Amino acid sequence: MSAASILASYADAVADVEDGATVLVGGFGMAGMPVELIDALIEQGAKDLVIVSNNAGNGDTGLAALLAAKRVRKVVCSFPRQSDSWVFDGLYRAGQIELEVVPQGNLAERMRAAGAGIGAFFCPTGVGTPLTEGKETRVIDGRTYALEYPIKGDVALIKAHRADTMGNLVYRKTARNFGPVMATAARTVIAQVSEVVPLGGLDPEVVVTPSIYVDRVVCPTAQES
Amino acid sequence: MSTPSTSSAPAEAGPRDKHALAAAIARDVPDGAYVNLGIGQPTLVAEHLREGSGVVLHTENGMLNFGPVATGDDVDLDLTNAGKIPVTELPGAAYFHHADSFAMMRGGHLDVCVLGAFQVSANGDLANWHTGAPDAIPAVGGAMDLAIGAEQVWVMMTLFAKDGTAKIVPTCTYPLTGLACVDRVYTDLGTFELAASRGRADGAVVVRDLSGISLEELGGRLDVPVVLG
Structure with a gap:
């Protein structure tokens, strides 16, 4: 796989997302949410999507707008219910969307496993609770663990702060959240950024997501490659 | 004492309000501890930590050593706590991604977490994410990871x-x-030491710092035996 493509158009970046795709969407609430990429996906029209994200939309923009456009079949998330999650709440109560609730750490680790080639892992989180019902368990050193499987995406939509022209990424403060994990876990990884800098413009010591994980970088002011 | 009591002293005469409770919890946090405060009332504990205590606050969305809630020009929507409220950055802060943040929990690196609860059983089972009501939308967030991960799990509740x-x-x-x-x-009415109670032959839970209730009245209102510790 070659270095990332640099695109100026959000629409071009998401043009090939297919109906029924599993889409990993970065962000914790609105911090780190790739709003422009989601808007482009709404415009693009892909439907029956499975969305993997920490929340199920806030307010009326970003993920909430994608849900409101009825493009999402199922949400896999840790925390759908929030004070401003009215779009999801309405769809869920009307039976128009499926929900899989996953403990937040398992959500992250299951994607990490997908990106790291791990077939499954034993995890202590949620043992004895409804969220591990029916899962295989094993006692290791006297503690009970449940078997958790990877979550792999067809596409990841993430937001980073800066990229270089190879696709190395750095993030900004707590907007980092799920971005680096999702970048490892999807077949096609699309990152929107505020700025693209020339090669050598990012200190290699502080690169958070190395370019090997990134397929497309989108920045409206960037020169396309 | 003639000076009015502040939130730093427990209200021996009556039930502790949320600030007195937060102050009591803050007093028990060891200096230098790495601590996660759950969303809602547990965040109040931060306001009562002693200056110079060296306590480092962890937030599940990928940060250590955040500071007070941000106001005015300090508000940065890329810098929020687990409750999605803008906060500030203290010297020595660190950012990390979500898988690392939860590895810190599960890996036993967090000294203390403070969580709210709907119910706690005498042996320390925790119920705090779902009422089970048919029309309720379940949302677990990081509660299950914290519950099994932090070295000490403390609950703050009425x-x-x-x-x-x-x-x-x-x-x-x-x-x-x-x-x-x-x-x-x-x-509000007392502090229950469940870790010290586990395995007691009489099944009783140990309570201390009774506030505004007698041991007899408490015993009458709970379905588990209580002893003063």
């Missing part, structure tokens, strides 16, 4: 629900968050 039912119970009736994971429960 002892009785609004309808008067006890929230320390023989067996939780709400869906569980974690098994036998709660070490201590700070309530």
